[in-house]
Amino acid sequence: MSLTYEDVVAKYEPVLGLEVHVELNTESKMFCGCATVFGAEPNTQTCPVCLALPGALPVVNEKAIESTIKIGLALNCSIAPFSRFARKNYFYPDMPKNFQISQYDEPICVDGYVDVEIETDEGPKKFRIEVERVHMEEDTGKSLHVGGATGRIHGADYSLLDYNRAGIPLVEIVTKIVPGTGKYAPEVAKAYVAELRDILRSLGVSDVKMEQGSLRCDANVSLRLIGAEKLGTRSETKNVNSLRSVERAVRGEMIRHAELLNAGGRVVQETRHFQEDTGLTRSGRSKEQAEDYRYFPEPDLVPVEPDAAWIEKLRAGLPERPSIRRKRLQEAWAVPEKEMAAMINADVLDIVEKTVLLGADPTKARSWWLGEISRIANDKDVAIADLAITPQDVAEIVALVNSGDLTDKLARQVVEGVIAGEGKPSEVIAKRGIKVVNDDGALMAAIEKVCTEQADTAEKVRAGHIPAAGALIGAVMKETKGQADAARVRELLLGHLGQPTS
Amino acid sequence: MSSLSRDEVAKLAGLARIEMSEEELVSLSKEFTVILDAVARVQEVASADVAPTSHPLSLRNVFRTDVVVPSLSPEQALSGAPAQEEQRFRVPQILGEE
Amino acid sequence: MIRNTAAQMAAKLASGETTSVALTQAHLDRINSVEDKVHAFLFVDEKGALEQAASVDAKRAKGEKLSPLAGVPLALKDVLAQKDKPTTCGSKILEGWLPPYDSTVVASLKKNDIVILGKTNMDEFAMGSSTENSAYGPTHNPWDLSRIPGGSGGGSSAALASFEAPLAIGTDTGGSIRQPAAVTGTVGVKPTYGGVSRYGLVAFSSSLDQAGPCARTVLDTALLHEAIAGYDPKDATSINAPVPQVVQAAKDGNVKGMKIGVVKELNGDGYQPGVRARFDEALELLAKAGAEIVEVSAPNFEYALAAYYLIAPSEASSNLARFDAMRYGLRVGDVDGASAEAVMNLTREVGFGKEVKRRIILGTYALSSGYYDAYYGSAQKVRTLITQDFTKAFTQADVLVSPTCPTTAFKIGEKANDPLAMYLNDIATIPVNMAGIGGMSLPAGLADEDGLPVGFQIMSPVMKDERMYSVGAALEAALLSKWGAPLLNRAPTLEASK
Numbered sequence A: 001m002s003l004t005y006e007d008v009v010a011k012y013e014p015v016l017g018l019e020v021h022v023e024l025n026t027e028s029k030m031f032c033g034c035a036t037v038f039g040a041e042p043n044t045q046t047c048p049v050c051l052a053l054p055g056a057l058p059v060v061n062e063k064a065i066e067s068t069i070k071i072g073l074a075l076n077c078s079i080a081p082f083s084r085f086a087r088k089n090y091f092y093p094d095m096p097k098n099f100q101i102s103q104y105d106e107p108i109c110v111d112g113y114v115d116v117e118i119e120t121d122e123g124p125k126k127f128r129i130e131v132e133r134v135h136m137e138e139d140t141g142k143s144l145h146v147g148g149a150t151g152r153i154h155g156a157d158y159s160l161l162d163y164n165r166a167g168i169p170l171v172e173i174v175t176k177i178v179p180g181t182g183k184y185a186p187e188v189a190k191a192y193v194a195e196l197r198d199i200l201r202s203l204g205v206s207d208v209k210m211e212q213g214s215l216r217c218d219a220n221v222s223l224r225l226i227g228a229e230k231l232g233t234r235s236e237t238k239n240v241n242s243l244r245s246v247e248r249a250v251r252g253e254m255i256r257h258a259e260l261l262n263a264g265g266r267v268v269q270e271t272r273h274f275q276e277d278t279g280l281t282r283s284g285r286s287k288e289q290a291e292d293y294r295y296f297p298e299p300d301l302v303p304v305e306p307d308a309a310w311i312e313k314l315r316a317g318l319p320e321r322p323s324i325r326r327k328r329l330q331e332a333w334a335v336p337e338k339e340m341a342a343m344i345n346a347d348v349l350d351i352v353e354k355t356v357l358l359g360a361d362p363t364k365a366r367s368w369w370l371g372e373i374s375r376i377a378n379d380k381d382v383a384i385a386d387l388a389i390t391p392q393d394v395a396e397i398v399a400l401v402n403s404g405d406l407t408d409k410l411a412r413q414v415v416e417g418v419i420a421g422e423g424k425p426s427e428v429i430a431k432r433g434i435k436v437v438n439d440d441g442a443l444m445a446a447i448e449k450v451c452t453e454q455a456d457t458a459e460k461v462r463a464g465h466i467p468a469a470g471a472l473i474g475a476v477m478k479e480t481k482g483q484a485d486a487a488r489v490r491e492l493l494l495g496h497l498g499q500p501t502s
Numbered sequence B: 001m002s003s004l005s006r007d008e009v010a011k012l013a014g015l016a017r018i019e020m021s022e023e024e025l026v027s028l029s030k031e032f033t034v035i036l037d038a039v040a041r042v043q044e045v046a047s048a049d050v051a052p053t054s055h056p057l058s059l060r061n062v063f064r065t066d067v068v069v070p071s072l073s074p075e076q077a078l079s080g081a082p083a084q085e086e087q088r089f090r091v092p093q094i095l096g097e098e
Numbered sequence C: 001m002i003r004n005t006a007a008q009m010a011a012k013l014a015s016g017e018t019t020s021v022a023l024t025q026a027h028l029d030r031i032n033s034v035e036d037k038v039h040a041f042l043f044v045d046e047k048g049a050l051e052q053a054a055s056v057d058a059k060r061a062k063g064e065k066l067s068p069l070a071g072v073p074l075a076l077k078d079v080l081a082q083k084d085k086p087t088t089c090g091s092k093i094l095e096g097w098l099p100p101y102d103s104t105v106v107a108s109l110k111k112n113d114i115v116i117l118g119k120t121n122m123d124e125f126a127m128g129s130s131t132e133n134s135a136y137g138p139t140h141n142p143w144d145l146s147r148i149p150g151g152s153g154g155g156s157s158a159a160l161a162s163f164e165a166p167l168a169i170g171t172d173t174g175g176s177i178r179q180p181a182a183v184t185g186t187v188g189v190k191p192t193y194g195g196v197s198r199y200g201l202v203a204f205s206s207s208l209d210q211a212g213p214c215a216r217t218v219l220d221t222a223l224l225h226e227a228i229a230g231y232d233p234k235d236a237t238s239i240n241a242p243v244p245q246v247v248q249a250a251k252d253g254n255v256k257g258m259k260i261g262v263v264k265e266l267n268g269d270g271y272q273p274g275v276r277a278r279f280d281e282a283l284e285l286l287a288k289a290g291a292e293i294v295e296v297s298a299p300n301f302e303y304a305l306a307a308y309y310l311i312a313p314s315e316a317s318s319n320l321a322r323f324d325a326m327r328y329g330l331r332v333g334d335v336d337g338a339s340a341e342a343v344m345n346l347t348r349e350v351g352f353g354k355e356v357k358r359r360i361i362l363g364t365y366a367l368s369s370g371y372y373d374a375y376y377g378s379a380q381k382v383r384t385l386i387t388q389d390f391t392k393a394f395t396q397a398d399v400l401v402s403p404t405c406p407t408t409a410f411k412i413g414e415k416a417n418d419p420l421a422m423y424l425n426d427i428a429t430i431p432v433n434m435a436g437i438g439g440m441s442l443p444a445g446l447a448d449e450d451g452l453p454v455g456f457q458i459m460s461p462v463m464k465d466e467r468m469y470s471v472g473a474a475l476e477a478a479l480l481s482k483w484g485a486p487l488l489n490r491a492p493t494l495e496a497s498k
């Protein structure tokens, strides 16, 4: 029995709950001085503290606290005048102490909200997602499962543990339950995570790379009959690792729950794992017998009591909210909605803005980053930000095109050269001998040569049939190996054939 | 009169990850009847108007600056490992979730 | 030479009368000759100690300025991590583990050129009052080898009392420095919580644990106290303030005009007559020395023991979770097909002793959902009440005093099967840990009925540790002039059979 999504939302109302874990981008870990470089050799970023060697003690990273307060402020939270760390006790080999230092009933930020806007059948509509709490905790190590048929944890012969990630600061952002999204639940969930990602990026507190796990989403979904009060049983889908997956996971769980309920079954409260390939979730640990985490105040750490002055200083340093900034830039640049969305999707807004601030025309800046440069990044399968080309380079190239020192075609060669690591635009131009031919004598020689070779065509132009000039211009450009300025060629050619030049 | 049944002790031993023989479970269950009676005395004076103290010091806001300090070498980190492979701690198969 | 005080040894080293190598060798020889009877050490680092001694001698020969205790040997409780030296905490689960780092206390000892002779025996993970809970066999009290040397730091106190070392480090969670000092006729101090770094001290109960100095005289204890105390950025619960002037206080030993408060609730019923007699005598001597003796009341102290046996096991159940056979220490049952969970369960069954398991289960229970408020939560409230009692008492007196323990050393095995009777040993020492204040035990003489040492406890407010040294030094001086010789001169020499 397979239900369509329309069947599901006609009968049931989904209720969401989203938990997002963000790895902060501090230099050192949450409770020790080990580095946090992604992809380092295994167990090279560990010490007595993050390996939980007997006797070692944690000390809180101040920057992590600041980042968390900033996140709370950006999400419209109240900052608790008194908050504490607590131990969450459970055994798991990737967690060296067999407890996680987290926060329990005294989190640092509470009661905030995030507004998101999505397209609905009735046009754009705003949804408010209420944030229950923002708290600090630490990440676990990573395990590699060896042997067995699937390479997964199940059936593995043994596991290998790397604790480089253990103790990296994590911030957990937990929403209150989100009712009232109806059939838009999957889109709202995606928009919320996207908005959160943009906010976190604008704060500069995290790399927010979902694919590297620096931003991870757990989606709680439950269904209840439309009009019902009582909440249904929820499932918790773990580690959904892309925006698209957030949407797919929520939609998939809604359908799965509805099928169970329609068949007279019941939803089991459990953890499920999202599978990118199928878009389905797989059952994980059942939470029927709730874990007893035995939380208690972490006796190795003292409470956090941020004073008002500290909070206000952090508040004053908050950047413009991304949604507001987007509206402002869209107006200033006179960009259509669709183009704006394209820039956001391609993640080039910051870089275009920087390029514009360096003097480039917004349209040109946008077309370089979104066009040629994005294409190269795609081909190389790297992020645009990781290419060896800067807003300064692009602004310089745009200026050279404007001044007539480069043609669009030559400019593309310069971009290519810069990305290939040949240096700054000026260096690429020098090394490659790129130069616009603006020596009229040389151009005239080429024009005369072409007019002789294509005498018939030249005659047509001379007779006033201007469109025929195109073929001649093309031939001249070819003759000058593309280094000529096409407009100048046209001017000289028409003059040469006795026609008005404008 | 507080007490802990054999089954309750078994559940706690499970939470604490300690294998226990039947004999041990039974004898601990007996001991706990006595011990819990003794410690339950705290409830006599723990009225609602008394604030809890979780720590003897009233220190606040103790932080370190976000500066990287040298880690252990991987050899040192793994020096106590009962088993290792590929510069990682080798552990028996992990049951449960991923 | 080994019967000298640490201060005397330091003076002889400074004057060139002896060398650290000779002094260290003398102690190693003593260890060799009496250790089979006392069993104070789990590891004797003969090579390391002699190397360290030689390096101090070399520094001295070069005319370098050295710290007051440079070159004097010390016994280190096996609960403190020392780089590349076995650190077992008296447990099978850590057998063979070599820490890749130094605890801050050890780093301070090394910086002060104090020679570390080895690691001393203790109740497993510091849980006990007799050292019988060591996985490596009990330590014997040098006063009577059939008796316990106290616990958990019985190895350290026995090493002092048997002249195997003039200085020792202990740790005190509910009395583990003071009670062993009391029953072996030595001196032990639990500094103010946060006064000495806990970094590298293998945690039993984080909010109660405190490392401290042990020696045979108040001055020696003070000298060691200053060597290991001070702020440590690696311990977030370390106090960032100057170290109390304990050496000066111990040298002055002045109690004139001080108010000494006798805690009414820590005396009387349950206290052995000989203990009470020595305690009363000490009060008279202090009064003669110019102190004013007053009585104070601390009505909530009677709940301290119950609260302690909830708080300490709760924290311990979490602190000891890391001993799971994954990264270090013992691993049991790692056969083909065994799961990590099964290996953890088996390792912890085999690796932990009975008392440790008992407390882990008790702590797990006290923290578990549904019982937290009734047990752990209530215990925390009692902690508040005890602290309030102290605060009030310290408005009436500069220091508080009591017998350190209700009884003198009991026989090995006597209370091994009665946990509650064993716990009662700590009834007078526990309140100090609950409030995080300072506490000292020093010898008050021998009980008439059994000829065994009696301890006198002095308690001082947070970061006023110098006060207990003033009182301790005054009492020590008065007792010494009364006895004519140090109390330990009356202990058996232990060498007859060899």
Ligand SMILES: [Zn+2]
Pocket (backbone or CB within 6 Å): A029, A032, A033, A034, A045, A046, A047, A048, A049, A050, A051, A167
């Ligand atoms: Zn670390």
